[in-house]
Structures are given as C-alpha cells and as structure tokens.
Amino acid sequence: MPAKIVIGMQWGDEGKGKIIDYLADKAQIVARYQGGDNAGHTVVVGDKYFRFHLMPSGVIRGKKAILGNGMVINPNTLVEELRRLDENGIEPDMLVSKKAQVIMPYHRKLDSLREKEKGEKMIGTTKKGIGPAYEDKARRIGLRMADLLDEAVLSEKIEQQAKVKNIELSNYEEEPIDIDEVIEEYTFYAGQLAKYIGDASLEINNALDQGKNVLIEGAQGTHLDIDHGTYPFVTSSNTIAGGACTGLGIGPTRIKEVVGVVKAYTTRVGEGAFPTELNGKLLEELREQGGEYGTTTGRPRRCGWFDSMLVRYSKMLNNTDWIALTKIDVLTGLDPLKICVEYKHVMTEEHTKIFPNTLEELYNYEPVYEEVEGWTEDEWNPKKLTKKPKAYVKKLEKLCGIPIKIVSTGPKRKETLILKE
Numbered sequence: 535m536p537a538k539i540v541i542g543m544q545w546g547d548e549g550k551g552k553i554i555d556y557l558a559d560k561a562q563i564v565a566r567y568q569g570g571d572n573a574g575h576t577v578v579v580g581d582k583y584f585r586f587h588l589m590p591s592g593v594i595r596g597k598k599a600i601l602g603n604g605m606v607i608n609p610n611t612l613v614e615e616l617r618r619l620d621e622n623g624i625e626p627d628m629l630v631s632k633k634a635q636v637i638m639p640y641h642r643k644l645d646s647l648r649e650k651e652k653g654e655k656m657i658g659t660t661k662k663g664i665g666p667a668y669e670d671k672a673r674r675i676g677l678r679m680a681d682l683l684d685e686a687v688l689s690e691k692i693e694q695q696a697k698v699k700n701i702e703l704s705n706y707e708e709e710p711i712d713i714d715e716v717i718e719e720y721t722f723y724a725g726q727l728a729k730y731i732g733d734a735s736l737e738i739n740n741a742l743d744q745g746k747n748v749l750i751e752g753a754q755g756t757h758l759d760i761d762h763g764t765y766p767f768v769t770s771s772n773t774i775a776g777g778a779c780t781g782l783g784i785g786p787t788r789i790k791e792v793v794g795v796v797k798a799y800t801t802r803v804g805e806g807a808f809p810t811e812l813n814g815k816l817l818e819e820l821r822e823q824g825g826e827y828g829t830t831t832g833r834p835r836r837c838g839w840f841d842s843m844l845v846r847y848s849k850m851l852n853n854t855d856w857i858a859l860t861k862i863d864v865l866t867g868l869d870p871l872k873i874c875v876e877y878k879h880v881m882t883e884e885h886t887k888i889f890p891n892t893l894e895e896l897y898n899y900e901p902v903y904e905e906v907e908g909w910t911e912d913e914w915n916p917k918k919l920t921k922k923p924k925a926y927v928k929k930l931e932k933l934c935g936i937p938i939k940i941v942s943t944g945p946k947r948k949e950t951l952i953l954k955e
Contacts, residue, residue, distance in 0.1 A: 537749070537790060538557070538789075539778050541756060541795070542756060543844075543854065546755035546802070547797070548795040551577050552860065555594060556947065561592060562741065563600060564597045564748075570662060572587075580946075585829055588601065588608070588611055592751070596624075598627045599626055599629070600631070600738055601629070602631050602735075603631040604771060606663075608637040629731075631732075632679050634678060634679045635676045636667075636676070637663045641663030644663070644703070645661050645663045657804060668771060677695070682724035692717050756848040757802075759777075762891070767807075792853055792854050793855065794858070796934075797861050798861050798864065801838070803836070806893065807893055808838060810839040810841045845936075847891065849936055858940035859938050862941055866909060873903060880899065906929055919941065938953060
C-alpha cells in the first residue's frame with residue numbers, strides 16, 4: 535500500500551496538525567521525516583489542546599508513531615511530550631529511528647549566540663539548536679539516537695564533542711558546558727527512551743509491504759525548505775514531499791498521494807521576504823482573529839493576504855494532488871478580501887506569473903491583487919460553505935490549479951468540511 539504525505543505549502547503554520555489528525559483516522563502508522571522541536575502542531579479534541587513539537591499528531595488517535603532518521607531530536611522535549619500524554623491517559627506506540635540526530639545543549643547555546651551575533655541580519659531561528667545539529671550531521675560528528683543505547687559510547691562521544699564546542703563557546707566569552715552534567719542528563723534520557731529506539735526504515739517498509747496505510751507528516755512549510763525555500767531565511771532540512779524518502783528511508787514509488795495544507799491567508803515567522811505582508815490595524819485584526827502566535831516560540835506571526843504565486847510554485851515542487859484549506863473562518867468580517875494573482879517588478883513594472891525562486895529576485899517584486907467580496911458573521915456557517923465563502927474557495931482553487939477537498943472552518947475536529955472524497 536503506497537503512503538500519503540501531508541506537507542505545508544506556504545511558510546509553515548498552515549494548520550497541518552488538525553488535518554493530519556483528521557486523516558490519521560484511516561491510517562495505521564503516522565510518521566514524521568524532518569525537523570525537530572522547532573515545529574509545532576496543535577490538535578484540539580473536545581476541550582483539550584494537544585501541542586506537539588516532535589511527536590506525530592496521529593498518536594492522539596492511537597496510531598503507531600514513527601520519528602524518522604531525517605529528524606533532529608531534543609530528548610528533553612520528547613520525554614516531556616511522553617509525560618504529558620501519560621497525564622492524559624495516552625501511552626503511545628512509538629518508534630524513534632536510531633539514525634536520527636540528537637540535539638545537545640551546546641547546539642542550543644550556539645544557535646542563540648550566532649543569532650545574536652548577526653544582529654539585524656538574523657535569520658529568526660527558534661534558537662532550538664536545529665541548524666547546529668544538522669551542521670554536525672553534515673560534518674559527520676553528530677550523536678545519533680543509537681548512541682543513547684550504549685552508555686560507554688554515549689559518554690565518550692559527549693566528552694569528545696563538548697570539548698570542541700567549549701572552544702567555540704569561549705570565543706563568545708561564554709561559560710563552558712559542564713561535560714559531566716551533560717553525560718548525566720543524557721544518560722537519564724537514554725533510560726527513558728531506549729525502549730522506543732529502533733530501525734524505523736525497516737518498520738515503515740514492512741508496514742507498506744503488508745498493505746498498511748501510512749500517513750507521512752511534514753513540519754514547517756515548502757518555502758522554508760533548505761534548498762527550495764527563501765534561502766537563507768529557511769529551516770535546515772528538506773520540508774518538501776521529496777524529503778520524506780530520505781527522511782524515512784523509503785523509495786519514491788512508495789508515495790501515492792501528496793496532500794498540501796494551505797491557510798486561507800498567508801503567515802510566516804522569522805525574517806525574509808513576504809510580498810503580501812500586511813501592517814497596521816488590518817495586520818493586528820487578522821493576527822488576533824487567527825491566534826497567529828507561534829506554537830513553539832509564542833512569537834507573533836507576520837500576516838498577509840493569500841498568495842497564489844507562492845502556492846502554485848509549491849504545487850510544482852511537491853506535485854500536490856489536492857489541498858486542505860484551513861482557517862477560512864478567520865476571514866469572517868473582513869471586506870474586501872484580496873488575493874495575490876501575480877507579481878509586478880518594482881522598477882520595470884513588468885508583470886509575471888512565474889514565482890521568483892531566489893530571495894534577491896523576490897525582493898524586487900510586489901503583489902498584484904484581485905479583490906473578492908468578504909462575508910459577515912450572519913453570512914458565515916461553520917457547518918457548510920455559504921455563497922460568499924464558497925466563491926472564495928472556488929477562486930483559490932482556480933488560481934492554484936489544485937482541487938480543494940477539505941475546508942477547515944475552526945480548530946476542532948468536527949469543524950471540518952469534506953468537499954470531495
């Protein structure tokens with residue numbers, strides 16, 4: 535049975551957690567393939583809010599959770615998520631790839647110091663140590679989850695790496711990492727997590743061979759991809775659908791369907807170009823109505839109108855089959871609504887419908903909008919699309935060239951409309 539991937543088609547924060555939770559109902563396994571605890575997914579079940587940074591959202595439905603080799607894992611965050619699940623009576627069936635990288639205290643410290651050093655040129659990272667951990671992976675010196683299974687190996691590798699990192703920390707006039715303290719801390723994590731660590735690639739391929747439904751979960755969004763995003767204001771991993779193959783160890787022919795999650799407007803966290811960004815009163819109104827504050831950092835998100843140029847380029851990169859549209863309810867009361875349909879060069883005024891795929895090019899363009907009639911509270915119904923919201927959805931569907939099959943009308947599970955099976 536081929537797998538299904540759910541990816542974000544903007545700059546992350548599209549509401550993937552809810553859509554994954556919904557689709558996980560028919561899956562046996564939910565797997566995540568990249569990123570670390572810089573991600574944040576929120577799932578609302580009844581009056582309970584579950585916020586995950588590492589754990590795949592599908593665990594709430596009792597599905598087997600796989601954390602892939604493409605991830606960088608902060609053991610402290612994972613242990614804390616397990617504790618919170620236990621408090622809610624949930625014991626997850628989880629497997630963590632022994633090949634996944636481990637985030638260390640010096641990664642987080644260096645991440646923060648490097649951002650501070652950049653000043654106005656900062657990238658806007660979450661300071662969770664994600665970049666430095668992937669950097670050590672590329673240098674082939676990082677610790678992997680398998681290292682937690684051997685106390686002697688773990689201690690030796692921590693001692694070796696901490697000595698090197700302490701030299702770099704001294705360049706910032708920072709106190710050195712206490713090596714013995716780190717060894718003690720990570721030995722504790724090893725005791726908590728050892729039973730979950732194994733061969734995730736073998737598990738997921740066996741499941742597919744047995745005809746099981748596998749739902750693959752991406753973090754962040756397409757335009758934060760390390761290769762294809764608005765570089766350098768991107769994350770440190772491959773967020774696009776193709777990243778699932780390397781991040782889990784499955785062949786490309788295993789992928790049956792790519793589901794793109796798209797917010798009914800556009801947001802991003804951190805620095806970088808944002809053509810449809812809003813300012814002033816309208817920004818504040820949209821941010822407050824949408825609760826646009828980061829799940830991981832609590833930072834206020836930058837907000838703007840829907841950008842079809844952005845989404846069409848994502849369609850090409852991911853070969854998206856269909857879209858789940860989220861947060862359309864947030865637009866209630868705003869009139870008119872604007873949709874970016876193309877870009878105009880700020881100097882030549884030349885129009886283009888081809889997305890400028892480098893940051894330098896993107897800064898030279900501004901959005902060209904079409905207006906769509908908004909709707910009032912009286913015209914809004916979370917249980918069905920009334921005339922004006924339906925017209926908005928149809929307009930987005932036409933501009934993006936992708937069918938919209940699911941529309942989320944609120945944060946709860948029941949606030950989900952299925953337009954097409």
